[in-house]
Amino acid sequence: MLNTLRDITQAVASAGDLDAALELLVKQIKTAIATECCSIYILDKDELVLSATDGLEPAAVGNVRMSITEGLVGLVAQREEAINLADARQHPRFKLFPEAAEEEYRAFLAVPIIYQKQLLGVIVVQQASARQFSEGEEAFLMTLAAQLAMAVRGLKQKASVKGREKQILFQGTPASNGIAIAHALVLGGEISLQQPNRKAADIKVELERLSTAVSRCRNNLGNLSQRFDREQDQEVVAIFSALTLLLDDSSLGGEYIREVEQGWSAESAISRVSLRYIEQFQSMDDPYIKERASDIRDLGQKVLRQLIEPDRLVLDSDKPVILVTKEADTTLLAEFPRAKLAGIVTELGGVNSHAAILARALGLPALTGVQQVLASNIDKKMVVLNATRGQLMVSPSVAVVSEYRSLLNAEKALQRQYMQEVHLPAQTLDGERVNLFINAGLLSGLASELAEGADGVGLYRTEIPFMLQQRFPSESEQIKVYSQVFKLVAGRPVVMRTLDVGGDKPLPYFPIKEDNPFLGWRGIRMSLDHPELFLVQIRAMLQANGNSEQLKILLPMVSNIEEIDHALEYFEQAYQELKSDVNPDLSKPQFGVMLEVPALLYQLDEVAKRVDFVSVGSNDLTQYLLAVDRNNPRVSSLFDSYHPGVLRYLKSALELCQQYGLGISVCGEMAGEPSGALLLSAMGYRELSMNQGALAKINYLMRRVRMDELQALLQQALNMRCGADVRELLRDYLGEKGLAAILN
Incomplete structure (x- = not known):
């Protein structure tokens, strides 16, 4: 039975469209249960529509419609629970639809298809003889409906956006608030690193194609490095520099060339080299080396994109787009000039993914976790992204677009109005002063008029510079970054949180794989288990702060008093060593803890x-x-x-x-x-x-x-x-x- 469930689910998920999936589904269910009829009704607005059948009159498909207050199928939808009847005709809600030619059937079993509390449709099986379907058959159909719900929803959405005239709404998780109106540009889901092995018709031509693609890729990475270098984002620059080095003839670039010289096409060469090295790296025990496979994959896909769709990112300068992708990495996001990128939508990724972090730094609306969006044919369609409400509207009506444009204009006017007072104190009408600080992680977030209006930095996320590196940053590298933070904040207080990784914030070179990462090895737990990293970070913070009173140090994910005691011991060790060996006038900053583990509330007296x-x-x-x-x-x-x-x-x-x-x-x-x-x-x-x-x-x-x-x-x-x-x-x-x- 499990194999049957798996086979049916996989077949439906791989179907090209909703109609094909439903036709396949009714045939396979009919065979699996060994019944005489199987039908599927899909909810369209307030009506259930017969959308596929194997056993009823084929001409009735699309023509039999009923409200959820009609018939037994409507009752299943209304109650959102299964109905199993030996003789459907005896039930008071039984209603015959003559055009469906279902007069001969007596036995009736129907289950709802529900995805995240939303009714999608009803699966019905019927048989001529009056008999109750078994508990096993009912359980099978209910299990199948639950497993199919996501696939049916995705295919239903895909069908809804085939035409431009019909508006469809997707839901996601807001990662960076804001509204954007533009055409969708779908990237990342259609180019696979697994390319067919194809021999070169002309090796010289393939070498020229490869050289052009690599050159374009190198230029893109170089431009990005310069752009973020000007914006003082050395953390981001490090990513592009590392990828550029891999393109050298002494590295992967040379491997690509040698593969073409052996007779393979440029695409096949990139694929073969990349997959070979990824397999080698992933088989190694060292976590850092194993994780470098992601760099090879990232670079391979970038060069392949230049080979397969070189003009995909050549956009009209006056037409910004909303990027729609599976999971936007930092470099893909940064490849767009700010004026050409209106917003970001991803199927995967969380609110603390690299793309979300950079989106917030750039002030771009971003939505993550938008399921099935890549399978819905929305490329080049007009979309409205309302990231504040977690919504993506595809092919919106003229009236909706007009309404959102008015909203955008009003929002810009309001923002100008807000900015006029940003340098004034946040004081209520009855004289209560509230100090407003900013959260930051990228240096570019501190170099702005908004940041100048803040009372200080209430949270500097030190993990972001770590996340944007290819290895743990050294003490001197951290000192440089932290010194820039203090300089940009110009005498105001800065609360620096020690390394907070794990959960939804993994380091690419230090993977942590756990069944329940949010309750696992993260925050201060990891730092205390690696004092060599913790001490380096504390030393860097103290040295960057020097004699000033700006620094406050904050410990994340504290759950007990023992963790605080151990952290204070390491802090005191680092402070005394630096005071003795480097700076006798070194300031001693305030020390604090995050209150995020609920139990700590009940030990605040000890804290x-x-x-x-x-x-x-x-x-x-x-x-x-x-x-x-x-x-x-x-x-x-x-x-x-x-x-x-x-x-x-x-x-x-x-x-x-x-x-x-x-x-x-x-x-x-x-x-x-x-x-x-x-x-x-x-x-x-x-x-x-x-x-x-x-x-x-x-x-x-x-x-x-x-x-x-x-x-x-x-x-x-x-x-x-x-x-x-x-x-x-x-x-x-x-x-x-x-x-x-x-x-x-």
Whole structure:
């Protein structure tokens, strides 16, 4: 039975279109259950449409339609549960459709096809003799429907976007907020590293093609290096430099040439060399060497793209595009001049993927986890990307495009309005000052007018320079990066978080494979297990800070007091060594911990004896409190920082920190959301750190509200039923204040 399930599922998933898949499905189900009739009804708006059958009148396909309030098929859809009847005619909801020629059938078994709470259709099997289908047959059909749901949804969406005249909506996870309107450019899903082995008709011609492709690839990488070098993003430059070196004749570039000289076409040569080295590297024990296979794959695909579709990235300068790809790596994203890239949509990747990080740094709207988008034929179609709401609209109507263009113009006007006050203090109408900081990881995020308006850096993610390297950065390399951070921030405080990798933030050269990475070896746990790396990072931070008072050091993912004690021992060791050997006047920075593991709240009395401050990571804290992986599209809708339980926890954390004399701030996404900033400040939080794109908006908002009114709202929010009610409460309040547009 398991083999049958697998075979049917694989066959449907590989079908070219929805109609072919459904025709195949009814035949295979009929054979598997050994019944006389199998039919599938697909939900189209509010109607169930007979879409495929093996046993009913073929001419009825597409013509038999019913609402979910009609017939037994409608009842299955209405109840969203299976119905198994020995004689369907005896049921009060039985309805005969003469055009389907189903008079002879008595036995009836139907199950719904449901994907993420959304009804897609109904599978029905029927038999002439009156008999109850067995529990095994019912279980088989229910299992099959569950397994097929994703494939059917994808094929249904693909069918919906074949014509330009019909609008279709995709959902995803917001990685970088914003709105964009442009044509889609689909990349990355159609070029495989596995190319056919084809002999060269003319070796000289193939060598010329290869040389041209490699030269173009080298020029692209060189241009990118120069671009990001000018923007002082040495972390990103290191990626392009490493790939460029691989193109040398003494490296992979020479291997490509030799493969062509042996008689293979340029495409086959790239494929053969790349796959050969990838296999060799992946078979090695050393994790760093094993992970270098990703560089070889990345480079091979880039050169192949120059061979197979060299003009794909040659875009009209006046027509920006929205990039749609499986998983955008940093170099693919950076290949587009900023003026030509309006937004990013990926099937895979999380909110902390390389593409998402760079998208936020560049101020681009980005959506991740948009399932089945590559299979939906949206290339060159007009799309509207509303990353703020997690939506991608394909072939929108003229009216929808017009509405979003108006929204974009209004948003730009509002942003200009916000920026006029960004240098003024975030102080409420009744005199309460809230300090606004920015979260950063790329140096380019600090060199802007927005960053100048911040009170400092509330979270510097040191893992991002690590993630953009091909190896662990040395002490001197880290000193250089951290020194630039302090220089750009110009005397204001900088909270530097020690290396926080694992979970959704792996290092390419230090892979961590775990069944449950968010509860695994990450953050301070990894640092303490590798003191040689931890000490180097602490030493680099201290030396970059020198005699100034800018630096504050923050430990991530702390779950117990022992971790703090061990970290402080290493910190003291590094500090005393540097004070003795390098700088006798070395400043001793404040030390803090992230509050993201819920249990730490109940040991804040002990925490206060050891550190100076606490920074609440609302993202991880929320997913741990609610047991929801925010990067998992199947459950991400349950991730809600406005859940009353989360709000009560945040209020308790503040009160306990005040009781024990601990400084406290919030550095998660919630701090940069208008509703979140209002609730947090009402609780008493006076330090909020956010992505720089939110800074001007939050500053503008805080200068137009009263703290006493916010505190009254907070009391209502804490006693509400769910996060949706809390957001509605804040929406109504902002509407009354004439500030509703700030939520867009």
